[in-house]
Amino acid sequence: MGWTINDIPCQEGRLALVTGANIGLGLETTRSLAQKGATVIMACRNRKKGEAARRQLLTEGLSGLDLLELDLADLDSVGRAAASLNEQYGHLNLLVNNAGIMAPPRQLSAQGYELQFAVNHLGHMALTQRLLPLMASQADARVVTVTSGAQYFGRIRWDDLNWTKRYDRYGAYGQSKLANVMFALELQSRLQSKNSSVQSFAAHPGIARTNLQPAALASGGNHWEALVYRLMDPLFQSSSMGVLPQLYAATAPNAQGGEHYGPAQLGGLRGSPTQCRIAPAALDPQQRQRLWILSEKLINTHT
Template sequence: MRWTCQDIPDQSGRVALITGANSGLGLESARALATAGATVLMACRSSRRGEQARQQLLGSARGGLELLPMDLSDLASVTAAAETVRRDYGRLDLLLNNAGVMAPPRTLTRQGFELQFGVNHLAHMALTLQLLPLLRSQPGARVVTVTSGAQYFGRIGFDDLQGERRYDRWAAYSQSKLANVMFALELQEREAAAGGGLRSLAAHPGLARTNLQPTSIASHGSRIEALAYRLMDPLFQSAAQGALPQLYAATAPEAEPGGHYGPDQLGGMRGWPTSCRIAPAALDPAQRQRLWQRSEELLQLQNVPVAA
């Protein structure tokens, strides 16, 4: 199907929160939703870069664009941002868990978690759980968690989640992206069991040009990786095209609860939004529940509210 931003239903009156909204997929998602009339809360770590992005989008926005300071590598910052949303807006219709880090050398979050597991999975889970009461109160609300094709290579290392004994940056990235899908599916299962109308979905962009690739190369200094990206460059699509699956999951009436959407060509590397396969490892309910429970325990150790 050739679904584009022009197919987004009117979003007037709706409030959307997008993490990592100052660049790449998040910026394009903010552009599309604000153009469709939504008030977009642009959750950004850097207020300077966030304001530059906001100014860039103002000319085409029918809805509002507001900055929300949030550092996903610090759970205290995530909790503060969630409180700001509750206090200042009192409603939320769409949460787009978009931001992420990819394949850095082993680095720790403020609370001591491996950066990719901490930012890509734990922080977004913490944010979602704290905003669930607002989302549940809005008809048609959705949570979209952005993953990647790396999910298909991922394995949850329950015996070494933080890579303390052995760290491989790509294995850790794949673990975090698999965790994203597992979280999205488990959230949908729990919401359905509770009889709620909130939809949880997952999406991936295929090969999209964002700041993740140059940041990964710069952080590791790998000539081989740089060469690989140059050779693959013809396969990469724009960030605007890459954002379409998550926008489809966020707004299309036909997007299914628990659905997973990605590009429709070249094995999911590029193209138009379509339903795509889920990593087999994410389809095991016992493993999803185990990850949820372990993640809850880690968040509770940091005094993060997780009551869902």
């Protein structure tokens, strides 16, 4: 039998922040960490939905749940959220960069960046950079960035990160998910070069039933796309299974920084968590560094 939530060690005394904590994998992550005794900050874009999710968990007998308003599509909101956490807590043990959007029609963030790249990558990178000083002196501090299998077909449009030409919503999604892995690995490399004790991990859920697929279908309105999802439906695993790789990265004593975890079966589509392959572009230090520098410029232009 593979690793399960029962294998999560005691999390008492640890402070975790989970983005997109009100639904899907974020809600499952929050629930599991709280069950093991962690104090969990639920970072959510919509305060009303976040509070509803928090109340749901409280009715399950959980405690130690706080709410933080965070819109990853707005770098100003990211700055406010980080400042609020610093003021209220002054430290952080675990950051789970979980929130994400998938395949909407082309939209722009508050700062004018393609929305998927902005939310899935830039917002999380900016948040991580703001919170790393709060993690520096904490025992077993970890950053877990959640990607997907889309990393394997993703490519970085170096000459058009914003997809101003020939926008393809799944192509842009793949770019953002590849960027997640590149960021996680480059962050680990930079932390190691500074002899930091903070570790950076990547994880993906395989094919898991979350809110992302229905949202993508609703925004696309494509009958062929809907048919493909119906044909693939038997392969989908529950969100409680899909969340295991990121929980393993977040809590397993033998997890190592710089590693990437995903489901063990059917080529990474489903099953218990294991170390899994990384998209070739993310293994290229030069590409990772190039993305880091470009992303920092985009972030710093508006902060």
